Amino acid sequence: MATSAGPDALLAEAGRLFQAGQEDAAAARCRAILERAPAHDDALHLLGVIACRRGDFADAASLLRRAAALRPADPQIAGNLGRAWMGLDAPEHAVAAYRIALAADPDSPDRLNDLGTALGAAGAAAEAEGVYRRALARAPGYAPARYNLGRLLAANGRAEAAIAELRAVLDALPADEPKRDDVAGALVSAYAARGRFEETVALCRAERRLVPDRASACWNESLALLALGRWEEAWPLYESRWRVPAHDPPERPTEVLDLARVAGRHVLILAEQGRGDVLQFARYAPLVAARAARVTLQVYPDLVPVLQGMSGVQVISTEAAAPACDVATPLLSLPLAFRTTPQTVPGGVPYLHVPPDRRAAWRARIGRRRGWRIGLAWRGLQHIPERTLPVTALTPLLALEGCAFHALQKDIAEADAAWLRAHGVTLHDAALADFADTAALAERMDRVVTIDTSVAHLAGGLGLRGWVLLPHVPDWRWRGEDGTCPWYPTLRLIRQPAPAAWDAVLAAVTDALRAELRGAPPAADHAA
Numbered sequence: 001m002a003t004s005a006g007p008d009a010l011l012a013e014a015g016r017l018f019q020a021g022q023e024d025a026a027a028a029r030c031r032a033i034l035e036r037a038p039a040h041d042d043a044l045h046l047l048g049v050i051a052c053r054r055g056d057f058a059d060a061a062s063l064l065r066r067a068a069a070l071r072p073a074d075p076q077i078a079g080n081l082g083r084a085w086m087g088l089d090a091p092e093h094a095v096a097a098y099r100i101a102l103a104a105d106p107d108s109p110d111r112l113n114d115l116g117t118a119l120g121a122a123g124a125a126a127e128a129e130g131v132y133r134r135a136l137a138r139a140p141g142y143a144p145a146r147y148n149l150g151r152l153l154a155a156n157g158r159a160e161a162a163i164a165e166l167r168a169v170l171d172a173l174p175a176d177e178p179k180r181d182d183v184a185g186a187l188v189s190a191y192a193a194r195g196r197f198e199e200t201v202a203l204c205r206a207e208r209r210l211v212p213d214r215a216s217a218c219w220n221e222s223l224a225l226l227a228l229g230r231w232e233e234a235w236p237l238y239e240s241r242w243r244v245p246a247h248d249p250p251e252r253p254t255e256v257l258d259l260a261r262v263a264g265r266h267v268l269i270l271a272e273q274g275r276g277d278v279l280q281f282a283r284y285a286p287l288v289a290a291r292a293a294r295v296t297l298q299v300y301p302d303l304v305p306v307l308q309g310m311s312g313v314q315v316i317s318t319e320a321a322a323p324a325c326d327v328a329t330p331l332l333s334l335p336l337a338f339r340t341t342p343q344t345v346p347g348g349v350p351y352l353h354v355p356p357d358r359r360a361a362w363r364a365r366i367g368r369r370r371g372w373r374i375g376l377a378w379r380g381l382q383h384i385p386e387r388t389l390p391v392t393a394l395t396p397l398l399a400l401e402g403c404a405f406h407a408l409q410k411d412i413a414e415a416d417a418a419w420l421r422a423h424g425v426t427l428h429d430a431a432l433a434d435f436a437d438t439a440a441l442a443e444r445m446d447r448v449v450t451i452d453t454s455v456a457h458l459a460g461g462l463g464l465r466g467w468v469l470l471p472h473v474p475d476w477r478w479r480g481e482d483g484t485c486p487w488y489p490t491l492r493l494i495r496q497p498a499p500a501a502w503d504a505v506l507a508a509v510t511d512a513l514r515a516e517l518r519g520a521p522p523a524a525d526h527a528a
Helices: 007-019 023-036 041-053 057-070 075-087 091-103 109-121 125-138 143-155 159-172 180-193 197-210 215-227 231-243 275-281 284-289 301-307 331-337 356-366 391-398 414-422 435-443 454-461 502-519
Strands: 266-270 294-299 313-317 327-330 372-377 403-407 447-451 466-470 491-495
Touching (some): 023 041, 091 109, 180 215, 266 284, 284 331, 301 435, 447 502
């Protein structure tokens, strides 16, 4: 930008433009200053702030580091540099910047909150908690620090303490506060971590009274009602999933099926959510077909081979063009259409089938048996920490004599693979092209031991026997109180007696398998 104005005049104009929301024009003035004076600290600072506001965190960090080199103790520059580092997911660098900013004003709740957030992200939870509490000691009503403290406590397994903090924040917020949704969501998560689902329902209903169509409250209430077994109330609210960020809505118009009107019509059922969800709810497709409908089920490519063969159902890939149809419906809207309750789950198994060519290939690959074959899955495709079993927790199970252990999963971390090989587990990850291969391998096993992941749904849908290892508060679909599951009658559920108590779970499944080994040793070989 050509101008005869000096740097001070340009900087003043840039400041006015920035305050007026004209960031492009303000940035142009800053660049004009830097063309003449590359080490102009104020121009570097303002241009870095603009880049940070735009989400261009790499450029912001570069500019703000140059400004900080010129004014290393400046709290404003340091604070903005900390925000740029956080945007770059570099909390350790942000901590250093925020400490400089805080040194100029050690009692600032804003700066203490910034430092606490960076410390928490850097894994220094204890120090982060102390910093948040310092902020609250100076300003007890400072909601950002109390909210972040609640989230930190929840993330570190202290749900009861988190609930107290988050409840206090929510109670102080006005009904129209935009942040209220975030606070309520964090409180719902903390309640869920403790299994306090009745309180979750009450909270969601209170939020809906404030804003009747609040999508997050509808969605969270549906999950709590499912966990409580109140499915008839839950399924209509479950349709709110398309209005929350975690769910991408279908690309075409869909509706909940009216089962009285599907006869003679072509129904397209669309996959959604994860592989496990598709494997679990695919059982409904033949039920739709049995009502004299033509049914096409469109699913992820790696699921097509194992879902083919369901009665009356054509299965196609999401990579193929969807056919013309009379009506399209999302897969997880079918429980609402069928008015499914815990007592009316369509639980007949198997409804999944191994393709004959895969069965023959894996029979040859595995060969003749030498003792019981046990299939293992300890980590899901979608890594969820509270559900994931540390591979070393398998140690007592692997010590059982008379068993040959096989890994049922792909994408095994190299450290896990080395540990498993050292403990005699056979890996098959390179040979598992899709879920039909996993199904054919799992079918060769005498028992399957898996966490809550797609392998559990695959084994259950195949009618295989085994155990599902669950966190202390499991997902709603695994909430059988007697160790059984209406969705998968051949599987048994073993739940942590307390959060993170995987040792107790592995001890229980080891004892159960040991008892079965004593009671029914396998034949020399068998068809499966």
